[in-house]
Amino acid sequence: MKIFKAILFQIIILFMYICYSYSFDENYFTSCQKINVLINDEQFKNTINVYKTSNNVEYFLIKDIAAIYNANIIFNNFNNESIIDFDNKKIYLNKNSNEIIFDKESKKIFNETIYIKDDIYISSEIFSFYEFTKITNTYVKWDNLSLTLNVLYITDLPFIKYFEQDNIFRIIIQLDEKNKYIVSENDSEIIIKIFNNKLKNGFINIDNCIIKTIQSYCYSDFSIIKINIEKINKFFKTYEIYDPYRIIIDIANENKKIKSDLLLNNSDENNKYDKTNYLKKNKKIIVLDAGHGGKDSGAVGIHGTKEKDINLDIVHILKSIFDKDKNYVVFLTREDDRFVELYERPNIANRHNADLFISVHCNGFYNAKNGFEIYHMDYVASDSSAAMLAKFENSVVELEEKTNYGNILLRNMLLSITDTENINESSKLCGFISYEVSNRVKIENKGIRQANFAVLRLTKMPAILVETAYIDNYIEEQMLLTKEFRLAMATSIYEGVVKYYASKQHDNEKH
Numbered sequence: 001m002k003i004f005k006a007i008l009f010q011i012i013i014l015f016m017y018i019c020y021s022y023s024f025d026e027n028y029f030t031s032c033q034k035i036n037v038l039i040n041d042e043q044f045k046n047t048i049n050v051y052k053t054s055n056n057v058e059y060f061l062i063k064d065i066a067a068i069y070n071a072n073i074i075f076n077n078f079n080n081e082s083i084i085d086f087d088n089k090k091i092y093l094n095k096n097s098n099e100i101i102f103d104k105e106s107k108k109i110f111n112e113t114i115y116i117k118d119d120i121y122i123s124s125e126i127f128s129f130y131e132f133t134k135i136t137n138t139y140v141k142w143d144n145l146s147l148t149l150n151v152l153y154i155t156d157l158p159f160i161k162y163f164e165q166d167n168i169f170r171i172i173i174q175l176d177e178k179n180k181y182i183v184s185e186n187d188s189e190i191i192i193k194i195f196n197n198k199l200k201n202g203f204i205n206i207d208n209c210i211i212k213t214i215q216s217y218c219y220s221d222f223s224i225i226k227i228n229i230e231k232i233n234k235f236f237k238t239y240e241i242y243d244p245y246r247i248i249i250d251i252a253n254e255n256k257k258i259k260s261d262l263l264l265n266n267s268d269e270n271n272k273y274d275k276t277n278y279l280k281k282n283k284k285i286i287v288l289d290a291g292h293g294g295k296d297s298g299a300v301g302i303h304g305t306k307e308k309d310i311n312l313d314i315v316h317i318l319k320s321i322f323d324k325d326k327n328y329v330v331f332l333t334r335e336d337d338r339f340v341e342l343y344e345r346p347n348i349a350n351r352h353n354a355d356l357f358i359s360v361h362c363n364g365f366y367n368a369k370n371g372f373e374i375y376h377m378d379y380v381a382s383d384s385s386a387a388m389l390a391k392f393e394n395s396v397v398e399l400e401e402k403t404n405y406g407n408i409l410l411r412n413m414l415l416s417i418t419d420t421e422n423i424n425e426s427s428k429l430c431g432f433i434s435y436e437v438s439n440r441v442k443i444e445n446k447g448i449r450q451a452n453f454a455v456l457r458l459t460k461m462p463a464i465l466v467e468t469a470y471i472d473n474y475i476e477e478q479m480l481l482t483k484e485f486r487l488a489m490a491t492s493i494y495e496g497v498v499k500y501y502a503s504k505q506h507d508n509e510k511h
């Protein structure tokens with residue numbers, strides 16, 4: 001009897017458990033709705049649902065997400081880990097966890113991953129991660145009102161360049177030859193039909209206060225460039241430039257005051273930013289950038305010396321030297337200990353129509369290294385340590401607002417067509433400064449190197465980055481703390497700039 005009772009008790013417990021888990025599963029989601037999936041504007045054939053919890057959190061089945069990308073799902077029974085495998089990159093999820101690992105990057109999500117029976121659900125948050133965009137190479141827009149999941153593949157459209165200045169957004173479509181084109185518009189779009197069928201299909205996500213996206217569609221005998229515009233009171237004009245042939249579209253928000261006369265006087269693209277012309281007549285405009293600042297200290301020395309402070313001091317000394325020379329006008333990206341977004345720094349130089357951009361840093365990425373290094377931008381780093389340094393200096397992006405973060409990658413891809421000429425000029429300037437440093441400063445000169453620095457890549461003029469010394473090297477930290485060293489470094493940079501311009505003058509006279 002006792003045994004019977006015990007068995008009965010166990011059966012009841014088991015029954016209760018089954019009831020509980022069953023009801024938990026079924027009740028976890030309060031609704032399940034079929035959604036519409038568009039991949040590059042084409043209907044996706046699989047049926048995909050969105051699942052809502054009682055507090056309106058929206059979930060997707062990871063096998064549906066994988067299906068969209070033709071990715072595989074690997075499930076590890078042992079540790080309850082599931083992996084969405086996108087060919088070479090992977091996303092790792094764990095049962096009832098608030099962590100998602102994008103390749104190697106771990107990120108926190110608000111709503112945990114749910115495992116129900118054999119199915120794994122992830123909240124719609126996943127689409128908003130920059131890392132998701134990076135791994136899938138798509139921009140995903142989930143519209144929960146129309147129940148549409150819009151998946152757009154990001155394509156590099158090398159024939160489209162764009163940039164923004166003073167609230168004017170300029171799009172440049174570069175073509176091999178003159179093409180007929182027709183422009184039309186409606187509330188939310190500018191549509192350019194170009195009679196050229198050799199353009200590429202693609203999508204660029206911009207998402208600033210003027211433009212949302214640029215889409216390019218190629219048909220059998222023409223192409224359509226669709227510019228998706230924010231709901232603004234827009235003003236735009238299109239025109240052509242020759243050699244090479246380009247169609248230019250300038251778009252402005254009429255409600256914002258336009259500082260320059262960019263839209264009125266631009267028959268020649270080269271004249272475009274001559275608002276500072278009066279200054280430029282006899283003077284060179286130099287923008288000096290003290291690396292890091294505010295919440296971003298940069299590298300830190302063994303004795304706690306912060307790179308941001310040294311950089312700022314050298315830049316102030318350098319400015320005071322330039323200020324005594326009537327041939328130069330200097331602007332700073334920051335005058336005090338404040339945080340300036342990495343991507344704002346080149347913008348400042350571009351806005352001032354600067355002739356040169358000089359970014360001052362201290363190295364501190366490797367222990368026990370030493371010496372002076374000077375960098376100019378190139379797409380290929382001179383070696384792996386230069387590449388790693390660029391990664392370190394670029395890493396401040398992590399500290400910047402996440403909202404801007406997603407666009408950065410895309411913006412880079414498009415603006416990375418910097419003039420080869422700027423690279424050549426930057427490399428010449430590096431040569432002059434490096435020579436001056438060797439003559440004036442008692443430090444090992446490691447010479448001129450190249451790396452893909454974000455801060456240099458986005459400038460529209462020759463731009464260089466000086467790593468004055470290694471702040472995490474005991475001896476060099478002491479050096480950096482002396483006024484003599486900083487003055488000698490600033491003087492070398494100044495002399496280098498002066499001699500660079502003197503050599504250009506000489507070249508011009510020869511021709």
Ligand SMILES: [Zn+2]
Nearest residue numbers: 291298361362
């Ligand atoms: Zn730095």
